[in-house]
Amino acid sequence: MGGVTAPDQTLRTPPPTTLGALRDSGHRQRTVKQEVRENLLVRLASGEPTFPGILGYDETVLPEVERALLAGHDIVLLGERGQGKTRLIRTLSGLLDEWTPVIAGCEINDHPYSPACVRCQHLLASEGDSTPVAWKHRSTRYGEKLATPDTSVGDLIGDVDPIKVAEGRTLGDPETVHYGLVPRTNRGIFSVNELPDLAERIQVALLNVLEERDIQVRGYTLRLPLDLLLIASANPEDYTNRGRIITPLKDRFGAEVRTHYPIDLENELELIGQEAQLTWPGTAVTVPAHLLEVVARWTRLVRESPQVDQRSGVSARFAVAAAETIAASAVRRAAVTGEVEAVARVCDLPSVVPASRGKVEFEAAEEGRELEVLAHLLRKATADAFRAQLAGLDLSGLQSRFDDGGVLETGDLVPATQLLADLGTVPGLAHLLGRLGIEEESPGLAAAALEFAMEGLHLNRRLAKESVGHRTVYGR
Numbered sequence: 001m002g003g004v005t006a007p008d009q010t011l012r013t014p015p016p017t018t019l020g021a022l023r024d025s026g027h028r029q030r031t032v033k034q035e036v037r038e039n040l041l042v043r044l045a046s047g048e049p050t051f052p053g054i055l056g057y058d059e060t061v062l063p064e065v066e067r068a069l070l071a072g073h074d075i076v077l078l079g080e081r082g083q084g085k086t087r088l089i090r091t092l093s094g095l096l097d098e099w100t101p102v103i104a105g106c107e108i109n110d111h112p113y114s115p116a117c118v119r120c121q122h123l124l125a126s127e128g129d130s131t132p133v134a135w136k137h138r139s140t141r142y143g144e145k146l147a148t149p150d151t152s153v154g155d156l157i158g159d160v161d162p163i164k165v166a167e168g169r170t171l172g173d174p175e176t177v178h179y180g181l182v183p184r185t186n187r188g189i190f191s192v193n194e195l196p197d198l199a200e201r202i203q204v205a206l207l208n209v210l211e212e213r214d215i216q217v218r219g220y221t222l223r224l225p226l227d228l229l230l231i232a233s234a235n236p237e238d239y240t241n242r243g244r245i246i247t248p249l250k251d252r253f254g255a256e257v258r259t260h261y262p263i264d265l266e267n268e269l270e271l272i273g274q275e276a277q278l279t280w281p282g283t284a285v286t287v288p289a290h291l292l293e294v295v296a297r298w299t300r301l302v303r304e305s306p307q308v309d310q311r312s313g314v315s316a317r318f319a320v321a322a323a324e325t326i327a328a329s330a331v332r333r334a335a336v337t338g339e340v341e342a343v344a345r346v347c348d349l350p351s352v353v354p355a356s357r358g359k360v361e362f363e364a365a366e367e368g369r370e371l372e373v374l375a376h377l378l379r380k381a382t383a384d385a386f387r388a389q390l391a392g393l394d395l396s397g398l399q400s401r402f403d404d405g406g407v408l409e410t411g412d413l414v415p416a417t418q419l420l421a422d423l424g425t426v427p428g429l430a431h432l433l434g435r436l437g438i439e440e441e442s443p444g445l446a447a448a449a450l451e452f453a454m455e456g457l458h459l460n461r462r463l464a465k466e467s468v469g470h471r472t473v474y475g476r
Contacts, residue, residue, distance in 0.1 A: 015099070015101075015135055016101070016133055017132065017133055017134075018129060018130055018131060018132060018133055019112045019113075019124070019127075019128070019129050019130070019131040019133060020128075020129030020130065021133070022101055022112055022133050023129070027101065029111055029113045029114070030097075031227050032096070032187055032188060032189065032227050032228060032229050033069075033072040033229055035095070035096050035097050035100075036069050036092070036095045036096065036189075036229060037069060037070055037072065039095045039096070039097070040066060040069055040070060040095050041070070043095075044066070050062065050066060050095075051065070051088060051091040051092075051094075052091060052094070053087065053091065053274070054084060054087065054088050054091060055084075055262070055267055055270045055271050055274060056262045056263060056267035056270070056271065057084075057088070057259070060260065060263070061088070061257060061258075061259050061260070064255070064257045065088070065255075065257055067255075068254060068255035068257065069092075069095070069229075071254060071255070072254070073253070073254025073255040074210055074229065074230040074231065074232075074252070074253050074254050074255075075231050075232070075253065075254070075255045075256075075257055076195065076231075076232045076233070076234060076245070076250075076253045076255075076256050076257070077089065077231070077232070077233045077234070077257050077258075077259055078233075078234050078235075078236050078256060078257070078258050078259065079233075079235070079236070079258060079259030079260065080235060080236065080261070080311075080312065080313030080315075081235060081312070081313055081315045082261075082313065082314070082315020082316040082317045082318070083259040083260060083261060083313075083315075083316065084259065084316065085193075085233040085259055086191075086193060086233060088259070089144075089189075089191045089193075089231050089233065090142065090144075090191075092142075092189050092229070092231065093138050093139065093141060093142040093188075093189055094138070096138035096141055096188070096189070097138060098137065098138055099135045099136065099137060099138070100135065100136055100138070100141070100187065101133050101134070101135055101136075102133070102134055102135070102136050102187070103115055103120045103123065103124075103131060103132070103133065103134070104132035104133060104134040105132075105134075106119070106120050107119075107179050107183075107184060108179055108183045108184060108186040108224070108226075109136060109141070109184075109185075109186050109187045109188065110186070110187075111187065111227075112124075112131060112133050116186070116224055116225050116226075117224065141185070141187065141188030141189065142185070142188055142189050142190075142191070143181050143182070143184065143185030143188060143189070143190045143191070144190070144191045144193065145181050145190075145191070145192055145193070146193045146194060147192055147193060147194045147195050147196075147197045147198035148197060148198075149197060149198075149199055151198055151199070151202055152202065153180075153202055153205045154178075154180060155180055155181060156180045156181055156182050156202065156205055156206070157180045157182055157183070157205050157209075157215050157216075157217060158177050158178055158179045158180040158183060158215065158217045159177070159178055159180070159217065160176055160177065160178070160217070161176055161177065161178035177217050182206075182209055182215065182226070182228070183215055183224060183226060185228065186226050186227055186228065187227045187228075188228065188229075189228070189229045189230075189231065190228055190229070190230050190231070191230075191231045191232070191233070192206075192230070192231075192232045192233075193232075193233050194233060194234065194235065195232040195233065195234045195245055196234050196235070196244055196245055200244075200246050203245065203246050203249050204246070204248075204249075206230075206249060206252075207248055207249060207252065209226060209228065209230065210230060210249070210252035210253065211252050213225055213226050213227070213228070214226060230253075232245075232253070236258075236311075261303060261313070261314075261316065262316070265293070265296055265297065265300065268296040268299060268300060268319060269292060269293065269296050271316055271319065271320075272292055272295060272296060272319050272320060272323050273292070275316070275320045276319075276320045276323040276324050276327075277324055278323060278324065278327045280331075283331055283342065284341060284342060285327050285330055285331050285334075285342040285343070285344070286330075286341070286342070286343045286344065286444065286445070287323060287326055287327050287330070287343075287344040288343070288344065288436065288438065288445065288448050288449070288452075289436070289437055290385060290389050290436050290448075290449075290452055291326060291344050291345075291346070291348075291349070291448070291452075292323060293385045293388070293389070294349065294378075294381050294382050294385045295319055295322045295323050295326070295352070295381075296319060297381035297384050297385055298319075298322070298352075298377055298378050298381035299314065299316075299318055299319040299322070301377040301380060301381055302314050302318070302360060302374065302377055305373065305377060306363075307362055307363055307365075307366045307369075307373045308360055308361065308362055308363070308373075309361040309362060309363055312360075312361035314359070314360060315359060317359065318356060318359045318360070321355065321356065321359065322352040322355070322356055325351055325352045325355045325356075326344045326348045326349065326351065326352060327342075327344055328351075329344065329348035329351045329412055330342040330343055330344040330345070330348055332412075333348075333412055333413055333414075333415070336413055337413060337414075337415040338415075339415045339416060339417075339444070341416075341442060341443070341444040342444070343416065343442070343444030343445055343447070343448050344448065345410075345416075345447060345448045345451045345452075346382070346448075346451045346452050346454075346455045347410050347411055347412045347414070347451060347472060348412055349378060349382065350375070350378075350412075351412065352378070353371055353374045353375050353378060354371065356374060357370055357371060357374065360374070379459060382455055382456070382459060383456065383459040383460065386452065386453075386455070386456030386459065386460070387456075387460075389435060389436060389452075390432070390435055390436075390452075390453065390456060393428075393431060393432065393435055394428055394431070395428070395432070395453055395457060396428075397426055397427030397428040397429075398426050398427075398428070398432075398450065398453055398454065398457070399457060399462060399463065400427075401423060401424065401426065402463060402464075402474065402475040405475070406475050407473050407474065407475035408422055408423055408454070408473070408474045408475060409422070409471060409472070409473050410451060410471075410472050410473075410474070411470045411471045411472055412470055413470060416443040416444045416446070416447035416448075417443050419447045419450070419451070420443055420446060420447055420450075423450060426450060429446065429449075429450070432449050432450070432453055433445070433446065433449050436449050436452070454474050458474065463475070
């Protein structure tokens with residue numbers, strides 16, 4: 001069985017550079033689907049991740065994709081926006097052999113053993129075992145096209161090249177064809193993103209690619225057998241309404257796989273941790289875990305809200321952008337106030353509401369209330385995170401600070417040192433930090449923990465709060 005590290009598919013040093021040397025090396029020709037199947041089996045047997053970087057799909061989507069690839073099927077992935085369809089598709093190139101031989105200079109990556117284009121057939125006939133061989137890395141064997149209404153058959157399949165005709169070739173010469181994206185990805189993986197947005201008459205051009213594995217260009221007597229794995233993505237709403245995949249094309253896809261948003265909170269947090277850019281060169285910023293949990297819970301509440309258009313969905317980018325906005329708010333505070341350490345706090349949470357508005361499609365009845373709905377769900381997410389993190393913890397030491405009418409002012413431009421100085425000594429602070437998993441105490445982290453506790457007390461009606469602009473006053 002061949003594999004990612006199979007000796008006959010690994011680039012040698014020096015690699016064979018002619019057809020004769022390639023035969024002598026014992027190289028074995030395989031189709032793309034054979035490569036993917038055999039390399040996938042090697043990964044499954046070794047316990048390696050089959051699709052690195054894909055989170056939350058281990059028991060749902062990935063087994064379906066693996067079965068489809070083992071069966072040699074072309075695949076269409078259905079899912080709402082922001083479910084990682086494109087990310088998943090792009091990882092498939094990692095299942096190709098690391099290096100593969102091609103006839104040097106071939107536009108469609110012909111294998112030296114069985115060339116498909118006229119140019120390479122003539123070359124092989126004249127050069128024989130001296131035919132030059134080049135090597136392509138698997139990273140260059142992946143092609144992608146975002147389907148748009150203006151995409152043409154020429155873009156995907158090919159068209160007559162007027163320059164070649166002007167050079168003296170006749171229109172009947174197959175070498176006058178300028179190949180499109182699909183044949184140029186021959187012996188590789190080609191992806192069509194948002195397939196329903198492709199005009200139906202253009203989708204027809206893919207029928208032969210999926211079934212007969214050949215292409216036709218402007219009536220040429222040209223049968224060009226292609227070796228491809230074709231993957232498409234589509235939004236279920238587009239799949240049935242705005243656009244559609246024509247029935248003959250749907251029938252030619254061997255497998256249809258439905259993707260989904262993260263199933264549980266842990267998956268949501270993993271995704272934020274993997275995708276969010278929370279650090280920048282030269283800038284020290286910390287977003288405590290309890291705030292990331294608030295963001296994850298908020299995303300899930302928005303996704304489940306009846307006020308939100310469920311057909312559109314709420315992308316995973318919603319949570320990622322929110323986490324990055326919170327980090328940016330902390331960095332801004334540090335820059336304005338001169339704080340040495342930028343640590344995100346509860347006072348940074350309101351900044352995500354207006355920033356995230358454009359990522360959510362609301363029901364028509366909620367027009368004009370979008371920010372209000374998002375802010376309400378953010379407060380609910382904060383309360384849920386407070387109960388999950390600090391349920392049962394004695395916060396009487398903190399609450400007693402306000403028992404005699406005391407107040408505390410905070411806000412997104414109040415530095416941590418000022419907040420701690422105004423609050424004074426708080427009994428039980430060490431226990432609070434421990435419950436939140438904060439091991440190294442610093443002014444920024446201590447202020448973040450105390451502000452989270454105060455907000456939780458307020459949301460549970462144990463502490464008053466008043467917000468005016470960027471100022472927030474706890475107490476009375």
